Amino acid sequence: MIRIESLKKNYKKVQALKGVSLHVPQGQLFAYLGPNGAGKTTTIRILTGLTKLTSGAAFLNGYHIEKDTLAAKRQFGLVPQSANLDQELTVFENLDVHGRLFHMRRKDRRRKIDELLGYIDLLDRKGTPSKQLSGGMKRRVMIARALVHSPKILFLDEPTVGLDAKIRRRIWALIKKIQQSGTTIFLTTHYIEEAEFLADRVAFLDEGIIVAIDTPRHLISRIGAWAIDRVSQGEMETQYFRTQEEARAYIAEQEDSFSLRRVNLEDAFLALTGKKVK
Amino acid sequence: MIQGWHAIYYRELLILRRRLTRMLASMSVSPLLYLIAFGYAMGGHIQVEGHSYTEFLIPGLVAMSSMTQAFGIASEINIARFYWHIFEEFQAAPISNMAYVTGEVLAGMTRALMAVCVILLLGALFGVFLSYTPLFWLAILLNSFVFASLAVALAMLVKSHADQAMINSFVIIPMAFLGGTFFPVERLPMWAQKLLALLPLTHAAKSIRAAAFGQSPAPVSYGILLGLGVVFFLAAFWCVNRARD
Structure with missing residues (x-):
């Protein structure tokens, strides 16, 4: 369970977070969606103790991240945005050092590492130096590393950034599998389809403020079910309709041709923030 | 805790x-060159404080290498921080x-001890066998504790790997040459001696050399090294x- 209350973060003159509040119940896959610079990584960094908060409070399974820091840190695993495996260590050693950082016993570490490497289909790469792994393998190992100590919460900061579509889908399947084991997942992403496919609930973050928070289906239904795109004076314009009949009736009245499509989460983001997610 | x-x-x-x-190869190169150039070629017939120059040089190199290797942990921390x-x-x-500071400081001290063993082995190859008493090793441990702690503190303060290289150029290298490694500090004018007494390496070199020559090192030097080590260790904790x- 994650609880954030009026969280603010200032970097000198820049206000990165302007009072974020949210609650993620146990076992939920929560996506935190926003453009670059919206404050997604800052939120994760505060929740994981990497960055100090300016004001407000945050709790992980009831532990205050600033007051019960060590207890709070035992609750989560973190997969940061940048690949941070120890390049000189093997896959096993990377996971083993992590287990030691969480004070796990040798026997438990070894059992868990074998289990996780099997889970991510990389058991045969146990002794491979991590610098020899592909980008997708590194990301899977980072996810496995974050799970060595069996955390109840998993923070994934842009877990598929820079990966090709095929590997991205493999990571998605892995994330879904982790959630099914009862782990709460807090995911930041700027890939709309990632949030739409994975998340139980989504928050739209823009310039340090949550502008909307709901299930993907409800967020989409706020603006309609069908959309028509057209280019007018070099700008893309989109119109939304409650029903397909309404949209078709509109098209019939126009001289130009239009393409009709289903409304997606990106439309909801665009309509609610006036911005594209990049 | x-x-x-x-x-x-x-x-x-x-x-x-x-x-x-x-690492062992790189730990050997500089001391070997110093031993060949200064100890064997230049100082072969020179006596310093009643010892051959090579005998005088070995404890100095031990002090210098334990300092540079212990301080080298700063580069490792920076690579781990900025690149990986x-x-x-x-x-x-x-x-x-x-716990983080303790682990890194011990790692720096381990590197320092490895470098010292390499130098003692090289010294043996040059026929130099000194008195490696507990006081000799204690001075090395304190010296490496001082510089490993300083390294962790500074590694947290620098903003890039280039800053770290600058610290090496302005602090570590001058200290390596002026801290009694290659010559007795007592040969310098009094004002310079007083100035160099502020450097931890001067105390380390004096203590290591005295112990290696079977003399009694000054307890005050051990006290200064311990005091500085504790101060830098706490500074490292604060910087983290x-x-x-």
Whole structure:
């Protein structure tokens, strides 16, 4: 369970977070969606103790991240945005050092590492130096590393950034599998389809403020079910309709041709923030 | 309070093990060149404080190498911080900052001890066998404690790897040459001696040399090294606390 209350973060003159509040119940896959610079990584960094908060409070399974820091840190695993495996260590050693950082016993570490490497289909790469792994393998190992100590919460900061579509889908399947084991997942992403496919609930973050928070289906239904795109004076314009009949009736009245499509989460983001997610 | 230090130390040992051959080779090059150039070629017939120059040089090289190798942990921390972002893995783990500092300082001290063993072996090849008493090793441990702690503190303060190289150029290299490694500080004018007495390496070189020659090292030098070591260790702890943005 994650609880954030009026969280603010200032970097000198820049206000990165302007009072974020949210609650993620146990076992939920929560996506935190926003453009670059919206404050997604800052939120994760505060929740994981990497960055100090300016004001407000945050709790992980009831532990205050600033007051019960060590207890709070035992609750989560973190997969940061940048690949941070120890390049000189093997896959096993990377996971083993992590287990030691969480004070796990040798026997438990070894059992868990074998289990996780099997889970991510990389058991045969146990002794491979991590610098020899592909980008997708590194990301899977980072996810496995974050799970060595069996955390109840998993923070994934842009877990598929820079990966090709095929590997991205493999990571998605892995994330879904982790959630099914009862782990709460807090995911930041700027890939709309990632949030739409994975998340139980989504928050739209823009310039340090949550502008909307709901299930993907409800967020989409706020603006309609069908959309028509057209280019007018070099700008893309989109119109939304409650029903397909309404949209078709509109098209019939126009001289130009239009393409009709289903409304997606990106439309909801665009309509609610006036911005594209990049 | 320091639970988890061994995870940090273990990681550094794994890296050390992976690079062992390269590291031993690099730890040998400079001392070997100093021994050949200054000890054998130039100072072959020179007597200093009643000893051959090579005998005089070995304890100085021990002090210098234990300093540079212990301080070298700063570069490792910087690479882990700025290039590989591994420092975040430690920051997000349930270990105290004191545990982190302890692990890194011990890793620096381990590197220093390895370098000292290399020099003593090279010395033996040159036919130099000195008195390696507990006081000799204590001075080395204190010296490496001072510089490993200083290294962790400074590694947290610098903003880039280039800053770290600058510290080496302006602090470590001058100290290596002026701290009594290659010549007796007593040969310098009194004002220079007083100035050099402020450097921890001067005390380390004096203590290591005195112990190696079977003399009684000055307890005050051990006290100064211990005091500075504790101050730098606490500074390192404070700097790690500050490293969160």
